[in-house]
Amino acid sequence: MTTTRRRFVQGGIAASALTAAPASVRAQTTPTAARTIRAVLHGDLRVFDPVWTTANMTSYHAAMVYDTLFGVDDKFEPKPQMVSKWSLSDDRKTYNFELRDGLRFTDGTPVTARDCVASIRRWGARDGGGQHMMARLADTPIKDDKTFQIVMKEPYSLAVEWLAKAATNACYIMREKEAQTDPNQQITTILGSGPFTFNQDAVVQGQRYVYDRNANYVPRSEPAVFTSGGKVVNVDRVIYENIADEATAIAAIRAGEIDMIEYPNVDLLDTLSGEKAIKLEVLNKQGQLGWARVNWLHPPFNNVKARQAMLHLIHHTEVMKATFGDEKYFRGCSSLFGMGTPMENDANIDWFKGGQNIEKAKQLVKESGYDGRPVVVLHATNIAYMNNAATLIAQWMRQAGFNVSLQASDWGAVITRRAVKAPPDQGGWNVFFTSGSVNAFGNPVALSGHAANGEKGWFGWPTDEKHEAFRDKWAAAANDAERKQIARDMQQNAWDFVPHMYYGQWFQPAALRNLTGLIGMPELIPFWNVKKG
Numbered sequence: 001m002t003t004t005r006r007r008f009v010q011g012g013i014a015a016s017a018l019t020a021a022p023a024s025v026r027a028q029t030t031p032t033a034a035r036t037i038r039a040v041l042h043g044d045l046r047v048f049d050p051v052w053t054t055a056n057m058t059s060y061h062a063a064m065v066y067d068t069l070f071g072v073d074d075k076f077e078p079k080p081q082m083v084s085k086w087s088l089s090d091d092r093k094t095y096n097f098e099l100r101d102g103l104r105f106t107d108g109t110p111v112t113a114r115d116c117v118a119s120i121r122r123w124g125a126r127d128g129g130g131q132h133m134m135a136r137l138a139d140t141p142i143k144d145d146k147t148f149q150i151v152m153k154e155p156y157s158l159a160v161e162w163l164a165k166a167a168t169n170a171c172y173i174m175r176e177k178e179a180q181t182d183p184n185q186q187i188t189t190i191l192g193s194g195p196f197t198f199n200q201d202a203v204v205q206g207q208r209y210v211y212d213r214n215a216n217y218v219p220r221s222e223p224a225v226f227t228s229g230g231k232v233v234n235v236d237r238v239i240y241e242n243i244a245d246e247a248t249a250i251a252a253i254r255a256g257e258i259d260m261i262e263y264p265n266v267d268l269l270d271t272l273s274g275e276k277a278i279k280l281e282v283l284n285k286q287g288q289l290g291w292a293r294v295n296w297l298h299p300p301f302n303n304v305k306a307r308q309a310m311l312h313l314i315h316h317t318e319v320m321k322a323t324f325g326d327e328k329y330f331r332g333c334s335s336l337f338g339m340g341t342p343m344e345n346d347a348n349i350d351w352f353k354g355g356q357n358i359e360k361a362k363q364l365v366k367e368s369g370y371d372g373r374p375v376v377v378l379h380a381t382n383i384a385y386m387n388n389a390a391t392l393i394a395q396w397m398r399q400a401g402f403n404v405s406l407q408a409s410d411w412g413a414v415i416t417r418r419a420v421k422a423p424p425d426q427g428g429w430n431v432f433f434t435s436g437s438v439n440a441f442g443n444p445v446a447l448s449g450h451a452a453n454g455e456k457g458w459f460g461w462p463t464d465e466k467h468e469a470f471r472d473k474w475a476a477a478a479n480d481a482e483r484k485q486i487a488r489d490m491q492q493n494a495w496d497f498v499p500h501m502y503y504g505q506w507f508q509p510a511a512l513r514n515l516t517g518l519i520g521m522p523e524l525i526p527f528w529n530v531k532k533g
Contacts, residue, residue, distance in 0.1 A: 031236035034533060037238045037527060038238075038239045038257070039241065039262065040240075040241050040262065041525065042263050043382065045412075046411075046412030047186065047416070048198075049186040050062035051126050052185070053168075053419075054169055054449075055415050056168065059523065059524065063170070063172075063194065063524050064196040066174055066192045069083050069120075069171065070082075071164060071226065071228030071229070072166055073229075079164070082099055082111065082173060083097050088157070093152045094152070095149060095152075095160070097147065100220075103193065105175060107191055111193050112145045112146070112176075114145075114176045116148060118176040120140065120171060121140065122180075123169060126183050128445055128448035128458070129165065129443075130169070131453070132471070136154055137153070138152055158445070161446070162446060164227075167446060168440070173193045175191055195213070195528050197212050211239070217233070219232050224528060227524065231528035231529070232529060233528050235527075238527045244382045250271055250272065253278060254272065259515055260510060260513065261510065263384075263508050264511045266324050266326065269511075277513050283510050284437060284507075284522045286340055286341070288437060288506055289333055289438050290319065290433070290502055290503040291436055292314070292393065292502070293418075293449070293458075295424075295460055296461050297421055304497055306364070306370060308351075308364050309361040310361075310397075311352075312354075312358075313356065313396040313399070315396070318392060319388060319504050320506060322391075322392060323506075324385075329506055329508060331505050332352070332505070333502045335491065337487060339505055342480065344442075347491045347495075348491060348494075348496065358400055362400050374404075375397065375431065376405050376407055376430045376431070377390060377394050377407065377432075378431065378433075379406050380433070381408050381409070381410065385435065386411065405424075407429075414434075421461070440523065450499075452467040460499070462497075464499070470493065474487065517529045517531050
C-alpha cells in the first residue's frame with residue numbers, strides 16, 4: 001500500500017514483541033513540535049539488537065539508546081566515552097579500564113563493570129574486530145563495580161580501536177541481563193545506557209519509532225565530535241518516520257511535517273530548490289559502498305568460477321545511474337577496501353578495467369558446472385539502490401546463464417532471511433544486496449564482512465585460510481606502510497577467490513529542514529548535539 005501524507009500523519013496501531021523501559025521512566029507528556037525532530041531514514045527498523053545484525057538502521061537505533069566505552073573523533077582516533085581512564089601494560093597484554101561517574105541505565109540503575117564485560121563478550125562473538133580480539137583473549141577480570149580488565153594471551157594493541165569503532169557491529173553497552181543472551185538470538189528488552197530512551201508505547205511498528213531524551217544520562221564535558229565527547233540532547237523527542245514513498249517524503253519536508261530525509265530521491269531534489277528552510281548536505285563524506293553477498297554454503301556460489309562470473313557481469317555505472325542519475329553522486333569501485341581509504345590499491349583489478357563482460361561470465365558459469373537450479377536473489381523493493389541493483393544484476397545474471405528466482409520483499413524481511421543457512425529451496429538464499437560505509441571497508445579486520453572464517457563469519461560465510469592469515473598479519477603490522485603492502489597482498493588473493501562483489505560507491509546528500517548541529521559522519525545519524533529552529 002502506498003503511504004500517503006494523510007496516513008503518515010494519522011499513524012496506526014503499534015505491534016512489537018519487545019519490551020522497553022518501565023513506564024515510570026518513559027516520557028509522560030507529548031513534546032511540542034518545536035522540541036521534536038521527525039526524520040525519514042533509509043529503511044524500516046525491523047531488528048533492535050545491534051549484536052545480532054549489522055543493519056545500519058539497527059545501529060542508528062542502538063546509538064540512540066546505548067552508549068559505548070570509547071568513541072571516535074573526526075580523525076577516527078579512539079577517545080574515552082563511558083571510560084574515565086584506561087591503560088595498557090608494558091607487555092601489551094593487560095588493559096585496565098575505569099568507568100566514569102554518573103553512568104546509569106534508563107531505569108536509573110548504575111552501569112557496572114559486570115555490564116561492560118558481558119556486553120564486550122557478547123559483541124565479541126559476532127563482530128569482526130571483536131572476534132579477532134576474543135580469539136586471543138585470556139580473561140576479563142572484574143576488579144570492582146567500576147573497574148575491569150581485558151587480559152590477552154599475547155601482545156595486542158587493537159582492543160581499544162575495536163571498542164571505539166562506530167561501524168557495525170559497534171560495542172554498545174547494555175545490561176548484563178540482556179548481554180547474557182546468546183549472541184545468535186535477539187534480545188527482547190531494550191533498556192539502554194545512552195542519551196535517549198526508546199519509547200515503546202509510542203511506536204507504530206513499520207511506521208514510527210520514538211526516542212525521548214534520557215533524563216538519567218550524564219554527557220561528557222568535551223564538545224561532541226563524531227561519537228566522542230558530550231552527547232548533549234537539545235530536543236525532547238526524535239521520531240523515525242518510515243515513509244517508503246519518496247515523493248510523499250519530499251512533500252512532507254516541504255510542508256514542514258518532517259525535518260530530515262536521509263536519502264532523498266536525487267530525481268526529486270530540484271523540487272526542493274527555493275526552499276530557504278531546507279538545505280542539502282552530504283553527511284558521509286567518504287560515501288557508501290554497494291555490496292553484493294553470495295552464499296558459499298550452497299551451489300552455485302560454493303564454486304569459485306560462479307563467484308568470478310559475478311565480478312564480470314556487474315556494470316557499476318549502470319547500477320549507479322539507475323538510482324543516482326548524475327555522475328557527480330557516484331563512482332565505480334575496484335578496491336576490496338573501497339575507493340579513497342588508506343588501504344585502497346589496484347592489485348588484481350583487470351576484471352574491473354575490462355568493464356562488463358557477459359561472454360566471460362557465461363564462460364565461467366559453464367566452467368563452474370552450474371546445473372540450472374534456481375538461484376534465489378533477495379530483492380528489497382523499498383530502498384531505491386537495492387531495488388535497482390537487484391533488478392539490473394538479476395537481468396545480467398540471466399544473460400550469463402543463471403536461472404534467477406528474484407524474490408521481492410522489503411529490506412526488513414531481507415535482514416531476517418539472510419541469517420538463514422538452510423538451502424535456498426528451504427527458506428535460504430543465494431544472493432542479497434546491501435551497502436556499508438566506505439570508511440568501514442577500509443579496515444580488513446574490524447569489518448565483519450571482510451572475514452573469511454566460514455560459518456563463524458558474516459552472512460555469506462566465505463572461507464579462505466590465506467585471507468584469514470593476511471588479516472592476522474595486517475593486525476600485527478608495525479606501521480601503516482607495512483599494512484598497506486599486506487592490504488595489497490590481501491586484495492590480490494581476494495579477487496581470485498571472490499568473497500563478495502561491489503556495485504558502486506555513492507555520495508548522496510541528506511535534506512535537512514531548520515536543523516543545526518547535525519554531526520556528519522560515516523556509519524551513523526547522531527541526534528545528539530542537534531538543535532531545531
